[in-house]
Amino acid sequence: MPLFHPDNRTRSEASRKLYARYEVAHTGVDFLAAACFLIGSFLFFSNTTQYAATWLFVIGSLAFAAKPTIRLIREVKLYRLGDLETLAERDT
Template sequence: MPIFYHENRDKSEASKRLYARYEMAHTAVDFLAAIAFLVGSVLFFDDATQYTATWLFVIGSLFFAMKPTLRLTREIRLYRMGKLDTLAKRAES
C-alpha cells in the first residue's frame, strides 16, 4: 500500500505506536513554532529586542519546516513496516 494511506497506521501494534510517537513530535513542534513566533512578535515592539525577535522568527520557521518532514518520515516508516510484514507472512507460508 502506498504512503499516506490511513490503513498503514493500523496494521499492527508497532505501527500504532510509531504513528502515536510521530503525532506527539508533530504537536510538540507546532507548540514550539507558535511560542517562537508569539515571543518574537512581542519582542518586535521594542527596537532593542528586534535582533532576538528576528532569530525567534528564524527558529519558528525551522520548526514549521520540520512538520512536513516529520509527516513524510512517519509515512515512509509505516510503509516500510507494511512491506516487512508482507515479506514475513510470505516467508511463513
C-alpha cells in the same frame, strides 16, 4: 498500500506505536513554532529586542518547515513497516 494511506497507521501494534510517536513529535514542533512566533511578535515592540525577535522568527520558520518532514518520514517508515510485515507473513 501506498504512502499516506490511512490504514497504514493501524495495520499492526508496531505501526500504531510508530504513528503515535511521530504524532507527538509533530505536535511538539507545532507548539515550538507557535511559541517562537508569539514571543518574537512581542519582542518586536521594542527596538532593543528586535534582534532576538528575528532569531525567534527564524527558529519558528524552521520548525514549521520540519513539520512536513516529520510527516513524510513517518509515512515512509509506516510503509516500510508494512512491507516487512508482508515479507514476514510470506516466510511463515
